[in-house]
Amino acid sequence: MDQLGEYLETCEQVARTAGQVIKKAYSNDKTIMTKSCSADLVTQTDQEVEKLIISTLRTKYPTHCFIGEESSADGQSCQLTDKPTWIIDPLDGTTNFVHRIPFVAVSIALKINKKTEIAAVYSCILDEMFTARLGHGAFCNGKNISVSNQTNLNKALVISEYGSSRDQEIIDSIVANMRGVISKPIPAHGIRCLGSAALNMCQVARGGGDAYFETGIHCWDMAAGDLIVREAGGVVIDTRGGELDIMARRVLCASTESLANEIIECTKEITMPRDDE
Numbered sequence: 001m002d003q004l005g006e007y008l009e010t011c012e013q014v015a016r017t018a019g020q021v022i023k024k025a026y027s028n029d030k031t032i033m034t035k036s037c038s039a040d041l042v043t044q045t046d047q048e049v050e051k052l053i054i055s056t057l058r059t060k061y062p063t064h065c066f067i068g069e070e071s072s073a074d075g076q077s078c079q080l081t082d083k084p085t086w087i088i089d090p091l092d093g094t095t096n097f098v099h100r101i102p103f104v105a106v107s108i109a110l111k112i113n114k115k116t117e118i119a120a121v122y123s124c125i126l127d128e129m130f131t132a133r134l135g136h137g138a139f140c141n142g143k144n145i146s147v148s149n150q151t152n153l154n155k156a157l158v159i160s161e162y163g164s165s166r167d168q169e170i171i172d173s174i175v176a177n178m179r180g181v182i183s184k185p186i187p188a189h190g191i192r193c194l195g196s197a198a199l200n201m202c203q204v205a206r207g208g209g210d211a212y213f214e215t216g217i218h219c220w221d222m223a224a225g226d227l228i229v230r231e232a233g234g235v236v237i238d239t240r241g242g243e244l245d246i247m248a249r250r251v252l253c254a255s256t257e258s259l260a261n262e263i264i265e266c267t268k269e270i271t272m273p274r275d276d277e
């Protein structure tokens with residue numbers, strides 16, 4: 001096995017072990033804390049699982065760098081360099097986890113020279129392991145997956161989220177963008193909010209839903225999903241078009257470029273402070 005194949009195997013193993021910890025805690029009472037506002041939740045499990053993932057990977061790859069959701073909340077740097085860097089969301093869908101909705105996932109990506117080479121998203125309650133390696137396709141539980149190929153917004157099911165900001169102006173802009181997608185002249189079939197950016201992206205990758213867009217998420221929410229969608233044949237871009245910048249806190253992924261462009265036309269820009277500022 002080559003080096004990248006070995007990284008993928010390790011990534012999958014550590015995501016599975018982390019998922020087992022989450023699964024064990026899922027039905028129990030939880031200690032819930034808040035971060036940026038009252039709706040930005042974190043639990044002891046998020047923190048414990050991030051420590052487990054980073055210590056496992058650091059023991060194996062002592063020269064590698066790490067960007068993790070809970071380490072960043074603790075004030076650690078979020079600067080991406082050319083060095084091999086693991087980007088980790090230990091528990092994506094924390095609000096679902098708190099309220100026992102089974103869309104929760106471990107999300108891990110490996111970037112080398114700022115390019116994502118390896119990704120795993122483990123939907124641990126539903127036991128679905130999504131993986132991708134650059135140039136080798138995308139998989140769910142070992143089976144090849146691909147996007148829906150939908151090109152028209154008026155035939156599409158779109159996924160988006162309200163996010164965790166409780167700033168009234170931001171909420172108004174998010175709601176206006178959702179309204180744009182289901183209003184005339186090109187109303188979509190509907191909008192779904194599943195509560196986990198990583199799993200929203202995996203849904204698009206497997207053709208369950210045709211597009212997903214959100215502003216306000218972080219690099220750890222989208223790093224792995226980005227590669228999985230692209231390897232499944234989809235497009236992942238900035239919500240205003242152009243190349244995805246994972247530090248800019250916004251993402252638009254779709255089965256096709258023309259569907260992505262239709263979504264851009266009926267939504268407006270929302271800006272947020274960057275992850276690396």
Ligand code: LIP
Nearest residue numbers: 091092093094161163164196197
């Ligand atoms: C969540 C994202 C979701 C977003 C939430 C939150 P977390 O990540 O997956 O898309 O709407 O506000 O950011 O905090 O559960 O890792």
